[in-house]
């Protein structure tokens with residue numbers, strides 16, 4: 340039996356642990372969460388405590404480590420594990436710069452002719468302010484470094500762009516992440532998430548997905564970590580997918596190899612489809628959350644060879660098969676999220692929700708209270724359902740989501756609206 344350690348603590352990691360457990364592995368998670376503890380062993384080690392993660396992997400004598408979140412990848416956890424001969428799924432520190440620095444990733448895209456919005460990079464706040472004032476058109480302001488989804492402002496005018504520059508660049512609201520700013524042209528179109536798993540040279544394409552980042556129905560309100568996702572999205576037809584692979588994925592992987600950091604692990608490209616043409620918004624060097632919940636529930640056969648093959652540099656034997664034609668995930672969030680939110684509210688109905696056909700309830704931010712699970716995060720649960728059609732997956736996911744109750748529960752009712760015939 341393979342022993343696998345999953346690093347991280349969200350619903351993405353719960354979905355990975357769920358998948359690997361079903362595929363027959365002995366799965367450990369660090370730090371994991373209360374939902375993961377139901378199906379695997381959890382260890383109280385923070386995801387970004389590299390020394391402790393390495394020590395844990397050694398102590399458990401694992402066959403494979405899968406790193407979920409970006410921070411330990413950017414800090415070099417995979418390099419540390421690889422140096423000790425421990426197989427690790429995820430990119431090296433050098434390759435993780437594609438996510439860790441937006442200035443680096445934009446320059447990389449320009450070097451390889453990968454379609455993306457035009458941009459300028461600034462380290463001087465006054466120069467950035469002068470640029471947006473002179474531009475007289477809507478621009479997007481991005482903090483260069485990791486900012487947990489809070490580092491992008493799609494400004495409607497120069498004043499909003501200037502405000503973002505002041506907050507990120509001068510007030511350093513996001514710390515050093517804002518020391519360098521990327522300012523780019525605004526694109527308009529549907530957004531999709533495209534994941535591949537790469538072994539340094541070869542790659543396996545996963546199914547396209549779409550996330551819903553805004554907190555409210557109709558894609559309104561502030562950005563969140565993701566309020567729901569589904570797969571497959573109709574705007575990625577065979578032709579668009581071909582363009583994504585030929586114009587984005589393949590040149591990216593070739594560029595990584597040419598620059599001495601062959602990409603191993605999950606490459607998740609955030610794209611906007613502008614008049615049928617895929618344009619890159621950002622690279623992520625890890626799996627998306629909640630996209631992973633959809634991908635892992637759809638995946639057919641064992642996923643262990645996918646993770647192991649990438650970590651060991653040989654995906655040649657891995658076939659992509661999708662058991663479920665469609666999957667949809669609805670996130671249940673705490674009152675106040677994405678702002679400050681209360682914790683410790685009792686959650687009811689989890690068992691009844693899990694009884695709905697095709698449903699798996701992944702935990703994002705829960706804890707064990709006296710009488711059962713309580714809320715413990717902004718995103719609390721990721722209720723995921725498969726179906727023969729997307730409408731069926733949506734009906735199941737919402738039927739299950741409606742059986743779960745906690746005070747102040749926030750849920751978007753329109754996940755998958757661009758693909759569904761019937762609203763739930």
Ligand code: AMP
Nearest residue numbers: 456479491493523524525526609620621
């Ligand atoms: P990022 O973290 O770079 O993906 O940006 C977060 C969100 O900001 C994206 O999901 C888009 O909704 C939006 N965004 C980023 N870049 C652009 C752009 N150039 N034009 C329009 N919206 C953008």
Ligand code: GLY
Nearest residue numbers: 550565627628629
């Ligand atoms: N679902 C978006 C992300 O994981 O960044």
